[in-house]
Amino acid sequence: MDVSTLTIKDIKKLLESGEITAESLAGFYLERIKAQNTDLNAFIEIADDVIAQAKAIDVKRAAGEDVGVLGGVPIGIKNNILVQGWEVTSSAQILEGHIGAYDATVIQRLKDAGAILVGRTNMDDAAMGSSTETSHYGPTKNPWDKTKVPGGSSGGSAAAVAAGLVPVALGSDTGGSVRQPASLCGLTGLKPTYGRVSRYGLIAMASSFDQIGPIAHTVEDAALVLSVIEGKDPKDGTSVELPNTTIAELVDTDIKGMKIGLPKEYFIDGIDPEIKKSVMEAVEEFKKAGAEIHEISLPHAEYALAAYYIIMPAEASSNLGRMDGLRFGYHSGGENLLETYSRTRGEGFGPEVQRRIMLGSYTLSAGYYDAYYRKALQVRTLIKQDFDEALKAVDVILTPTSPTVAWSLGEKMDDPLAMYLADIFTISANLATVPAMSIPCGFTKDLPIGLQLIGRPFGEYDLFKMGAYYQSVTDWHEKSPE
Amino acid sequence: MALSKEEVLHIARLSRLRIEEEDIAEYQEKLSTILDYVAKLQTLDTTGVAELQHAAEISNVFRADEVEGCDEDVRTRSIENFSNREGDLLKVQAVFENRTE
Numbered sequence: 001m002d003v004s005t006l007t008i009k010d011i012k013k014l015l016e017s018g019e020i021t022a023e024s025l026a027g028f029y030l031e032r033i034k035a036q037n038t039d040l041n042a043f044i045e046i047a048d049d050v051i052a053q054a055k056a057i058d059v060k061r062a063a064g065e066d067v068g069v070l071g072g073v074p075i076g077i078k079n080n081i082l083v084q085g086w087e088v089t090s091s092a093q094i095l096e097g098h099i100g101a102y103d104a105t106v107i108q109r110l111k112d113a114g115a116i117l118v119g120r121t122n123m124d125d126a127a128m129g130s131s132t133e134t135s136h137y138g139p140t141k142n143p144w145d146k147t148k149v150p151g152g153s154s155g156g157s158a159a160a161v162a163a164g165l166v167p168v169a170l171g172s173d174t175g176g177s178v179r180q181p182a183s184l185c186g187l188t189g190l191k192p193t194y195g196r197v198s199r200y201g202l203i204a205m206a207s208s209f210d211q212i213g214p215i216a217h218t219v220e221d222a223a224l225v226l227s228v229i230e231g232k233d234p235k236d237g238t239s240v241e242l243p244n245t246t247i248a249e250l251v252d253t254d255i256k257g258m259k260i261g262l263p264k265e266y267f268i269d270g271i272d273p274e275i276k277k278s279v280m281e282a283v284e285e286f287k288k289a290g291a292e293i294h295e296i297s298l299p300h301a302e303y304a305l306a307a308y309y310i311i312m313p314a315e316a317s318s319n320l321g322r323m324d325g326l327r328f329g330y331h332s333g334g335e336n337l338l339e340t341y342s343r344t345r346g347e348g349f350g351p352e353v354q355r356r357i358m359l360g361s362y363t364l365s366a367g368y369y370d371a372y373y374r375k376a377l378q379v380r381t382l383i384k385q386d387f388d389e390a391l392k393a394v395d396v397i398l399t400p401t402s403p404t405v406a407w408s409l410g411e412k413m414d415d416p417l418a419m420y421l422a423d424i425f426t427i428s429a430n431l432a433t434v435p436a437m438s439i440p441c442g443f444t445k446d447l448p449i450g451l452q453l454i455g456r457p458f459g460e461y462d463l464f465k466m467g468a469y470y471q472s473v474t475d476w477h478e479k480s481p482e
Numbered sequence: 483m484a485l486s487k488e489e490v491l492h493i494a495r496l497s498r499l500r501i502e503e504e505d506i507a508e509y510q511e512k513l514s515t516i517l518d519y520v521a522k523l524q525t526l527d528t529t530g531v532a533e534l535q536h537a538a539e540i541s542n543v544f545r546a547d548e549v550e551g552c553d554e555d556v557r558t559r560s561i562e563n564f565s566n567r568e569g570d571l572l573k574v575q576a577v578f579e580n581r582t583e
Contacts, residue, residue: 084555084556084559085559097563098563099559099562099563100559101556101559101560101563102553102556102559194537194538195537195538195540208536208537209537234545237540237543238536238537238538238540238543239538240538240540300526302522303522303523303526305519306519306520306521306522306523307520307523309516309519309520310520310523317497321498324498325565326564326565326566326572326574327563327564327565327572328563328564328565329563329565331565331566336575336576337574337575337576337577338498339500340575341498342498342499342500343500345497345498345499345500346499346500346501347500349499354497354499354501355509355512355513355516357497357499358490358493358494358497358499358509358513359513359516359517360497361493361496361497362489362493362496362513362517365493365496371524372520372523374533375523375524375528376520376523377533377534377535378528378531378532378533378534379523379526379528379531380533380534381531381532381533381534382526382528382531384534416512416515416516417515417516417519420516433537433538
């Protein structure tokens with residue numbers, strides 16, 4: 001059976017009708033992984049109990065018990081989300097050998113919902129990168145063209161879904177790390193509103209930006225997974241009580257009268273004209289269905305990347321302080337404690353991670369705090385105000401997800417700033433804490449193009465509605481590599 | 483703005499990172515490029531603008547200060563992650579040097 005293009009919805013139908021068992025389904029996916037993963041490097045490790053997990057679901061279903069909304073659905077997990085008993089390393093040498101002592105809240109919720117945890121997916125070193133090339137385990141390749149990057153940092157999750165190794169995977173998004181790889185791999189990827197999904201058990205990079213989100217084939221699938229993982233968690237003080245947690249069932253596609261804003265700052269020269277063309281064709285589709293299109297302005301957009309590259313490294317330098325070689329992971333002993341710290345960290349962190357830690361230490365250090373960090377927090381307020389203001393006049397904001405399609409492996413590795421610019425359209429949503437989703441909207445040079453929908457805080461429903469409508473009238477999301 | 487060699491070494495020390503002599507020039511160059519880029523914020527007047535301190539618009543999340551204990555499996559696994567231990571205790575080098583025993 002070819003499982004490569006199955007959605008969660010398809011899988012649920014097959015399992016519920018008894019056409020296939022969870023065990024044989026898992027077997028098909030494992031076969032695909034075996035055949036393709038060596039080349040793609042999407043998964044770093046496959047759980048040894050995949051078949052056992054699936055069998056347990058079959059037994060439950062046979063006994064007439066509730067198997068959960070994801071009962072028997074295989075899922076890939078980004079290598080920075082803790083699963084008890086799995087080695088979880090953020091694809092960083094410094095966490096080599098670190099075994100998850102407990103389940104992240106999202107993992108607990110997936111297990112309760114009957115999902116089959118297949119394995120851990122590759123990512124950039126400590127989630128720092130936009131191409132999955134900085135991983136300690138080597139780069140992941142884009143299934144659409146194996147000479148290209150899959151995007152990052154959740155590139156392993158995106159490549160795994162695009163190649164049909166799993167129907168869905170979790171990623172984490174600090175500045176675009178779910179949406180940008182989803183875009184470069186032709187998938188649907190959601191960064192929820194900050195606070196919607198618990199960060200407990202996610203290895204922290206920049207705590208005021210990080211959110212876990214799904215990468216899937218369809219909007220409907222992404223909504224379903226969100227409904228499982230979202231909601232307040234006493235273990236994450238920044239997670240919030242949600243007014244409605246059953247949005248997956250609510251997705252309808254009537255978008256008549258919805259107001260869509262096109263920010264003029266995002267449709268500038270410098271983006272690939274083919275991308276602009278595809279995105280504008282999508283806008284026409286929305287118009288046909290009765291949506292209103294408005295030009296809007298996000299006046300501080302040009303400062304977003306600079307503010308992000310002050311605040312994110314500052315938070316990361318603080319968060320990564322815990323990686324000291326003593327309590328977990330890599331250890332390199334020195335003459336004294338200070339030397340042990342410095343050796344462990346100097347050897348264990350990759351070059352990009354070291355750069356960001358140093359940037360953060362610098363902008364937080366005495367004499368520079370006001371000029372850099374404080375200033376960036378003020379600019380973050382201005383950026384958030386831009387979004388608040390714009391989203392009073394329109395329901396959603398529509399932009400390209402990435403200024404380019406997937407680029408060649410190695411192309412941007414020596415130029416950190418060029419790599420940072422890959423996130424120029426995605427980071428603002430993290431700064432403003434609003435939800436954003438990328439969906440596929442075309443191809444150029446046989447590589448997928450994505451568009452981004454940005455909504456009001458906790459307005460994921462509007463994004464799903466728009467995205468589900470678009471996927472009901474187009475078939476970009478049904479295309480698959482090969 | 484270009485970072486001096488001394489500044490790079492100072493930041494590395496603050497960051498508890500041992501960096502090699504031959505890598506310093508590259509850090510100077512790459513960190514300076516990024517700092518030059520982020521300096522564009524200085525052109526923006528932010529007088530009187532509040533800092534965005536909390537990403538979630540909530541503050542003061544309290545809970546009772548009660549010992550809840552820990553699942554035995556979680557406790558054991560946490561301890562097994564230690565690089566060096568004595569029994570169940572994390573063993574580290576002395577924090578203060580030059581102690582007279």
